[in-house]
Amino acid sequence: MFDQQTPEPFSRRRFLRLAGVGTLGTLVLAACGQAPPTAGPDGAAPAGGSPGGASAPASVSQPFAGRELTLFSAQHHGAYVRDVYVPLFTERTGAKVNWVEVGGGDVEAKYAVFVASQDASADVLIAWEAINAKYGPTLFEDITTSAKPELIAGLTPASKRAFTFLDKQYGMPIDTNMAIFMWNSELYETAGLDPASPPQSWAEFMDHSKKLSGDGKYATLFTLGDANSGFVTFISIYNSTGGTLLSPDLRTLTVDDQYGLMAMEAIHDMFVVSKVADPAGVTVASSIEQGKIFRAGNMGHYFAFPNHFVLAETPDQSQIVGKARTGIIPGLALRSGSVNGLEGYAINRFSGNKELGMAFLEHIVSPDVQRLVATGWGRPPAVQAIFDDAEVLARAPQFAAVKEQTGYPSPRYGSPYYTDLATIFVEQTLAVVDGSASPQEALTRIQADGQNVIDDYWAKAA
Amino acid sequence: MSRVELRALSKTFGPVHAVRDVSLDIPDHSFVTLLGPSGCGKTTTLNMIAGLERVSRGEILLDGRPITGWAPHERGMAMVFQNYALYPHMNVFDNIAFALKLQRRPRDEIDRRVRATAEALELGPLLGRRIAQLSGGQQQRVALARAMVKEPRVFLFDEPLSNLDAGLRTRMRVEIKRLHQQLRTTSIFVTHDQEEAMILSDFVAVMRDGIVVQYGPAQEIYRRPSHLYVATFIGKPRMGLVAGQLRAAAGNVELVAEGLHLRWPLDGPPPPALAAGEREVLLGVRAEDARLGPPGAEREGFTGEVELLEPLGSDTYVEVRRGPHRLTARVEPDSAPRIGDQVSIRIPWGRVHLFDAASERRVN
Amino acid sequence: MEPPCAPHELTLPLILVEQQTKWRMRTTLPEQTELRPSLGQRLHRMSEARFGLLLLAPAALILLLFLAFPLAYAGAMSLFRIELTVSPDWRWAGPGNYLSVLGERAVRESLARTLAFAALTVGTSVLLALGVALLLNEPFRGRGFARVLVLLPWAVAPVVAGVLWRYLFHSNYGLVNALLLQAGLIPAYRVWLDSAPVAITIAALATAWKTLPFLALIILARLQSIPESLYRAARMDGAGVLARFRHVTLPQLRGILIFAVVMQTIVALQSFDLIFTLTRGGPGQGTVLLSYLVFINAFERLSLGQAAALAALLALLIVLLGGLAPLLAAGHRRREARNE
Numbered sequence A: 001m002f003d004q005q006t007p008e009p010f011s012r013r014r015f016l017r018l019a020g021v022g023t024l025g026t027l028v029l030a031a032c033g034q035a036p037p038t039a040g041p042d043g044a045a046p047a048g049g050s051p052g053g054a055s056a057p058a059s060v061s062q063p064f065a066g067r068e069l070t071l072f073s074a075q076h077h078g079a080y081v082r083d084v085y086v087p088l089f090t091e092r093t094g095a096k097v098n099w100v101e102v103g104g105g106d107v108e109a110k111y112a113v114f115v116a117s118q119d120a121s122a123d124v125l126i127a128w129e130a131i132n133a134k135y136g137p138t139l140f141e142d143i144t145t146s147a148k149p150e151l152i153a154g155l156t157p158a159s160k161r162a163f164t165f166l167d168k169q170y171g172m173p174i175d176t177n178m179a180i181f182m183w184n185s186e187l188y189e190t191a192g193l194d195p196a197s198p199p200q201s202w203a204e205f206m207d208h209s210k211k212l213s214g215d216g217k218y219a220t221l222f223t224l225g226d227a228n229s230g231f232v233t234f235i236s237i238y239n240s241t242g243g244t245l246l247s248p249d250l251r252t253l254t255v256d257d258q259y260g261l262m263a264m265e266a267i268h269d270m271f272v273v274s275k276v277a278d279p280a281g282v283t284v285a286s287s288i289e290q291g292k293i294f295r296a297g298n299m300g301h302y303f304a305f306p307n308h309f310v311l312a313e314t315p316d317q318s319q320i321v322g323k324a325r326t327g328i329i330p331g332l333a334l335r336s337g338s339v340n341g342l343e344g345y346a347i348n349r350f351s352g353n354k355e356l357g358m359a360f361l362e363h364i365v366s367p368d369v370q371r372l373v374a375t376g377w378g379r380p381p382a383v384q385a386i387f388d389d390a391e392v393l394a395r396a397p398q399f400a401a402v403k404e405q406t407g408y409p410s411p412r413y414g415s416p417y418y419t420d421l422a423t424i425f426v427e428q429t430l431a432v433v434d435g436s437a438s439p440q441e442a443l444t445r446i447q448a449d450g451q452n453v454i455d456d457y458w459a460k461a462a
Numbered sequence B: 001m002s003r004v005e006l007r008a009l010s011k012t013f014g015p016v017h018a019v020r021d022v023s024l025d026i027p028d029h030s031f032v033t034l035l036g037p038s039g040c041g042k043t044t045t046l047n048m049i050a051g052l053e054r055v056s057r058g059e060i061l062l063d064g065r066p067i068t069g070w071a072p073h074e075r076g077m078a079m080v081f082q083n084y085a086l087y088p089h090m091n092v093f094d095n096i097a098f099a100l101k102l103q104r105r106p107r108d109e110i111d112r113r114v115r116a117t118a119e120a121l122e123l124g125p126l127l128g129r130r131i132a133q134l135s136g137g138q139q140q141r142v143a144l145a146r147a148m149v150k151e152p153r154v155f156l157f158d159e160p161l162s163n164l165d166a167g168l169r170t171r172m173r174v175e176i177k178r179l180h181q182q183l184r185t186t187s188i189f190v191t192h193d194q195e196e197a198m199i200l201s202d203f204v205a206v207m208r209d210g211i212v213v214q215y216g217p218a219q220e221i222y223r224r225p226s227h228l229y230v231a232t233f234i235g236k237p238r239m240g241l242v243a244g245q246l247r248a249a250a251g252n253v254e255l256v257a258e259g260l261h262l263r264w265p266l267d268g269p270p271p272p273a274l275a276a277g278e279r280e281v282l283l284g285v286r287a288e289d290a291r292l293g294p295p296g297a298e299r300e301g302f303t304g305e306v307e308l309l310e311p312l313g314s315d316t317y318v319e320v321r322r323g324p325h326r327l328t329a330r331v332e333p334d335s336a337p338r339i340g341d342q343v344s345i346r347i348p349w350g351r352v353h354l355f356d357a358a359s360e361r362r363v364n
Numbered sequence C: 001m002e003p004p005c006a007p008h009e010l011t012l013p014l015i016l017v018e019q020q021t022k023w024r025m026r027t028t029l030p031e032q033t034e035l036r037p038s039l040g041q042r043l044h045r046m047s048e049a050r051f052g053l054l055l056l057a058p059a060a061l062i063l064l065l066f067l068a069f070p071l072a073y074a075g076a077m078s079l080f081r082i083e084l085t086v087s088p089d090w091r092w093a094g095p096g097n098y099l100s101v102l103g104e105r106a107v108r109e110s111l112a113r114t115l116a117f118a119a120l121t122v123g124t125s126v127l128l129a130l131g132v133a134l135l136l137n138e139p140f141r142g143r144g145f146a147r148v149l150v151l152l153p154w155a156v157a158p159v160v161a162g163v164l165w166r167y168l169f170h171s172n173y174g175l176v177n178a179l180l181l182q183a184g185l186i187p188a189y190r191v192w193l194d195s196a197p198v199a200i201t202i203a204a205l206a207t208a209w210k211t212l213p214f215l216a217l218i219i220l221a222r223l224q225s226i227p228e229s230l231y232r233a234a235r236m237d238g239a240g241v242l243a244r245f246r247h248v249t250l251p252q253l254r255g256i257l258i259f260a261v262v263m264q265t266i267v268a269l270q271s272f273d274l275i276f277t278l279t280r281g282g283p284g285q286g287t288v289l290l291s292y293l294v295f296i297n298a299f300e301r302l303s304l305g306q307a308a309a310l311a312a313l314l315a316l317l318i319v320l321l322g323g324l325a326p327l328l329a330a331g332h333r334r335r336e337a338r339n340e
């Protein structure tokens, strides 16, 4: 049992902090409040389709009747978490839940304010790997020992890893979302390819791509529109080389090696040599936009998130209903590799309501919620047992691919210095794409500048 | 030095007839005034002469040459505006020199001409000043200088004095008159002030509703107004009027009006106005022509009660009322009656103005 | 004649009120002494200036609370090391943040980019606004409607404007691509926002488009107050269209144009929201302006102290550049006065 902490009194010092951060916010972010819904870092949009029947039996006990929980989340979790899983939670525990949401792209900015002002207004916070690495130590509660061990043990390895930072568990995943391979069977046929056999290797992928390109059309699109999306692109290719970008202690960057070169040359080939990647990718920062281009029938194949399959099958969202196929990403040295886009929730370490927060975390990995995540939302579940459930797999055909995909590396390389590192990667990747740097030159610079950023961080942290 | 002729000049702004069929012959060296109430089309006429306003119909001739379609600066005219229209960001020198600079005159010529003009208008010490630092009168002189420096063939003035206070106005009036006598440049002057018109002009064109009602030498306009409108517009105080029936009877001319019967002995044949027998007229008499006397049965007299006195110092005007009729007479201040006194006004036949009641045209 | 909207008059009404108050105080007659005048009486006797100050007081207090205080607070933050990825603590840094910010390559590159963006924005918007104002000042059929229509971009929220322009230049569905292709000016749809100079130019155009109505409106208002007789006088003096524009219109618009340049400089240097939605700073760092860099420092790198230092430097830059135009103009006027 947790001790019931009383909220810290509202001190003058905290008010000052709050005001100061607010000022910075207003100086630069005057219009953030009006920002349109932007992509979550995993690019997941609420999918069409029914969330599935909430058929779980109501608990009679309602241990938290009369208590309140404040949940800070993102817009793209509205249709499922807010509208389905939260009511279920209230039914079971008796606790009332206050839901607060911002655009997925604004979550980090909000957390900066939370940390600076040691804000306890929200008890449970949305999280994903990059955020976890950045805010784990300062904003999220360490649940390594407080969470029920069997719950953590039951998670898929990829989802457990994503919420672990330097051996500590900072939250609970809600899914095992990761990029898979998706192709348009009709375009394959038109290009003279077998619509039932996706490329098994990078060489085949390039071969297919060349056949799918031409006439102003490009076989595929990789996002390079901002630091985050560009880094994800690099990682999603790099992860199938067998290399390890960051040492486990997050102190050493290793990119100027055979693995880095393999990945960077693949990018160079796609954009510059074979011209199979849409140059517009340079302006695309979200996988949502990427998915739209695919669903408009303009792209042969790409690295997609599983719920894009659900969207591709939704008539008012897609012009290719019935034509999308899923498989695993063709790899460079390994058979495959991916990048995870999984999400979950963590407890605010300043919260005075951690017991209830933990109850919510347990709720989202409970079997029936996990079942809903899989069948309603179309996201691969975070709990291995549900993932393995034959009934679930039958309801969501794309999970077969995800399941196979989880057998290959998919780290996102979240870190406290994520922004700086990603910025360097994208700058150099763009230099390769526009021809102003060779892959080797780019890697040399990334290695030097990136290691500098890392060293700077650890110097600061010391 | 130039003659300006307007031939059936008309201007319409959409449905508005601002100027209709104005024909004027403005002789060389003359000073002509366009006089009329506000909105009668004076400015529009002047702007057409200047080339600032397109002519709807009619023709303008300068020294016999048609210039109707010419651009303003090609006409060799200069204009002085009511609000001076000085360039606010330029100093006095630059304002005066502007036209010459646009003509790309040599620097020293510009300098010489500007200084000479400024000297003539006593602007010498002000040449470096900004416009905002000048008084109204000084600004007016700069505006004059700006027009003069171009040595134009015709000066156009659009109510240049109406923004000045009474004293300054009188002084500037004199100055303009003096300048005209010196330069002898044909000048067309717009005003609604009849006094100004009388003092300055050789010829006056009285306008109403876009039409020139009478055009002639200033004295004639005053002495023989051709139209009731001109008669009442010109002269201070306003010409006194009595409406009635005029007829010839037994060697007399008679005016029969409501409660009034005036009679004048006729020496010769009845006036031409009565050639067709009796007629409805308006009989007008100016205050200086009306003779005030004690009440009596005098037949040419208008007996009534003194209603109002206007002592001006040199003269006193006496307004006398009888029934619906009112007449004004001028008297020496010493011999002025008192309000309420019964007096009689004698109207000399030779000085009356007769206007047909229907057409309002002069009939004598 | 002073231009009626000289910038100093617009920005410093308080000083005017103050001066007026002093003047009033000197000229008020000594009041009769009376015991405890009622509130109504006191209000009645209050000078207009004092009454004005009284009305201003609540707003001034709110400004003080929500502007002065946070500003001072942000200034204080800039003197501390606040690295939220490490800990929420503040550690004294003195001028350290300023030095490290000034030493950063990203900052120097962004500064150059920001200045180019500002110059482009100011130039385009003021020239276009002048043109639009001149057009709208001419009589033509449907002028009233056109005047309202021109206001539209102003009514569009910056974020929406960003999205709008993003779609205009979209590589797959953009209107610009469609039009240029149909006109035969490009062989195939192209990506516009993938090159930094093009992206900066588009961002500047979008910003100019957004603020153009306001500038055009104030210029138009000034144009309409230029007496028609000045143009008539100039025509009599032989000035053609160009000479009239140069010698009558332009000098009369000087004050308002300076004001427009200052306003637009400030707008350009502060641009954030439009860029945020238009390019997200991309391609790469290609459109990361200083304000965007403040955002990145604060909310992505979580270096609040550095962000505050950079914000302070940006504010300083805005004040400097904003003040430059009026100063240059004043210098020009002084030189002019000496030449006379």
Ligand SMILES: Nc1ncnc2c1ncn2[C@@H]1O[C@H](COP(=O)(O)OP(=O)(O)OP(=O)(O)O)[C@@H](O)[C@H]1O
Pocket (backbone or CB within 6 Å): B013, B016, B017, B018, B036, B037, B038, B039, B040, B041, B042, B043, B044, B045, B192
């Ligand atoms: N641009 C115009 N458009 C429409 N009507 C006009 C225009 N200019 C003048 N008018 C009309 O033409 C008529 C004559 O105007 P004008 O300015 O010539 O009068 P004015 O005799 O100079 O009067 P004022 O003594 O008041 O200056 C007026 O009825 C006026 O309303």
Ligand SMILES: [Mg+2]
Pocket (backbone or CB within 6 Å): B042, B043, B044, B158
């Ligand atoms: Mg007029």
